[in-house]
Amino acid sequence: MSADATELPVVIVGAGLAGMRCAQALANTGIAVILIEKQSRVGGRVQTDEVDGFFLDRGFQVLLTGYPDARDALDFDGLDLQDFAPGAIVRIGGRFHTISDPVREPATLLSTVKAPVGSLADKMKMLPMKSRLSRMSLAEIFEREELTTLEALRDRWRFSPTMIESFFRPFFGGILLDRSLQGSSRMMEFVFKMFSVGSAALPAEGMGRISDQMASRLTSVDIRPGTGVRSVGSDSVVLDDGSSIAARAVVISVEGPEADRLLGENGTHVYVGTHCHYFATEHAPVSEKLLVLNGEGAGPINNLVVITNVAPAYSATQEALISVTVLDDPTSVSSVELETDVRSQLTDWFGPVVQHWRHIRSYHIPVALPDQRPPFLSPPEKPVRVRPSVYRCGDYVDTASINGALRSGRRAADAVIKDLSGAS
Ligand SMILES: Cc1cc2nc3c(=O)[nH]c(=O)nc-3n(C[C@H](O)[C@H](O)[C@H](O)COP(=O)(O)OP(=O)(O)OC[C@H]3O[C@@H](n4cnc5c(N)ncnc54)[C@H](O)[C@@H]3O)c2cc1C
Numbered sequence: 001m002s003a004d005a006t007e008l009p010v011v012i013v014g015a016g017l018a019g020m021r022c023a024q025a026l027a028n029t030g031i032a033v034i035l036i037e038k039q040s041r042v043g044g045r046v047q048t049d050e051v052d053g054f055f056l057d058r059g060f061q062v063l064l065t066g067y068p069d070a071r072d073a074l075d076f077d078g079l080d081l082q083d084f085a086p087g088a089i090v091r092i093g094g095r096f097h098t099i100s101d102p103v104r105e106p107a108t109l110l111s112t113v114k115a116p117v118g119s120l121a122d123k124m125k126m127l128p129m130k131s132r133l134s135r136m137s138l139a140e141i142f143e144r145e146e147l148t149t150l151e152a153l154r155d156r157w158r159f160s161p162t163m164i165e166s167f168f169r170p171f172f173g174g175i176l177l178d179r180s181l182q183g184s185s186r187m188m189e190f191v192f193k194m195f196s197v198g199s200a201a202l203p204a205e206g207m208g209r210i211s212d213q214m215a216s217r218l219t220s221v222d223i224r225p226g227t228g229v230r231s232v233g234s235d236s237v238v239l240d241d242g243s244s245i246a247a248r249a250v251v252i253s254v255e256g257p258e259a260d261r262l263l264g265e266n267g268t269h270v271y272v273g274t275h276c277h278y279f280a281t282e283h284a285p286v287s288e289k290l291l292v293l294n295g296e297g298a299g300p301i302n303n304l305v306v307i308t309n310v311a312p313a314y315s316a317t318q319e320a321l322i323s324v325t326v327l328d329d330p331t332s333v334s335s336v337e338l339e340t341d342v343r344s345q346l347t348d349w350f351g352p353v354v355q356h357w358r359h360i361r362s363y364h365i366p367v368a369l370p371d372q373r374p375p376f377l378s379p380p381e382k383p384v385r386v387r388p389s390v391y392r393c394g395d396y397v398d399t400a401s402i403n404g405a406l407r408s409g410r411r412a413a414d415a416v417i418k419d420l421s422g423a424s
């Protein structure tokens with residue numbers, strides 16, 4: 001490589017968590033980095049809007065404090081994390097029932113045992129599953145045969161159909177954004193382990209604070225928001241306005257389908273979507289810091305949470321903020337009809353008072369998570385080198401999660417650093 005070429009920057013396309021993690025790792029070694037983002041701000045799928053005195057995450061999501069790469073990349077204290085309580089409230093048989101982790105919350109043992117969410121044997125099976133997965137390393141989890149989540153819950157962990165329908169379908173359905181439970185068992189067991197070794201948490205002022213924190217550390221990186229990339233080569237990127245930027249190496253850290261387009265590859269990456277509806281009310285319908293799961297299957301709602309029970313600062317007033325998640329369905333109705341259906345189901349659950357809940361905003365996120373059906377995690381880490389001087393990262397090359405995005409960004413940076421040190 002010529003002396004001039006070594007002075008060129010590494011250009012990273014896409015400033016989600018993967019791109020920012022990659023930028024941070026490269027900048028830390030003194031490499032010049034330009035980080036290009038088509039949206040007006042960084043963060044990709046982890047962003048929070050301020051609307052009418054509320055912090056609204058763009059889709060309900062949580063940070064699992066057990067995530068190893070998040071621990072490495074983020075300052076958890078600086079995020080002022082607010083923990084969910086372990087367990088869930090499950091809507092089943094026209095009533096709400098609370099199940100918890102009796103090891104962490106012994107006072108809930110009786111209500112958990114009595115709750116008609118699976119059998120006593122099902123609840124007992126959670127304990128060895130938790131302890132076994134907690135003890136297993138991530139490498140061991142990712143070496144286990146990759147089944148669908150449904151197959152693993154039914155055949156490997158031997159849960160009853162009732163337990164799967166009433167608890168696991170809405171629980172993992174909400175996490176993997178797939179109620180069919182056809183997603184990878186490796187992902188399911190990874191997530192279960194993360195819940196077992198840590199907690200689910202929200203930054204006090206919204207998930208977007210994760211992105212803000214990462215961006216605040218990129219002081220030596222030339223960040224260019226509001227700049228779309230039209231195409232990439234091994235030594236340059238072409239922007240939407242037709243201008244180009246010469247690059248020492250290019251890292252593509254966009255969503256899978258967009259990466260296919262930029263690389264001129266036939267699209268193989270399919271994503272699933274979700275809707276998130278926000279409501280405000282003076283009186284929260286539940287007081288617990290728990291996820292409410294639809295264990296009945298009927299109706300559009302998969303899960304909801306009173307966000308302000310967990311993180312009060314999401315609301316600047318005394319009003320409670322409720323986040324309702326509906327999973328994308330190809331046969332789904334229009335957004336207006338969906339909102340009507342959601343409110344009608346909420347009324348069924350919580351009574352006529354719901355008619356007074358104030359609708360704040362709804363989000364539809366069509367590209368939310370990669371479709372994680374097997375063999376999605378075979379291998380668990382996809383290569384980050386695409387061709388000489390061109391790399392990729394993003395949640396679709398790792399576990400589809402905050403952790404996976406961060407990990408992939410770190411892996412791409414390591415590959416760039418290694419290749420550049422060999423080339424100089
Ligand atoms: C609703 C929802 C719920 C979720 N729940 C959870 C959860 O509870 N826990 C969890 O761990 N994970 C969750 N996730 C997943 C997690 O948020 C993502 O896996 C992660 O944020 C992906 O980061 P990324 O950097 O790979 O991609 P992205 O965040 O998508 O970043 C890609 C960036 O590239 C930019 N870009 C695209 N094309 C171009 C172009 N041509 N030029 C320039 N820039 C471009 C995009 O604008 C974007 O900013 C959830 C995601 C969603 C949407």
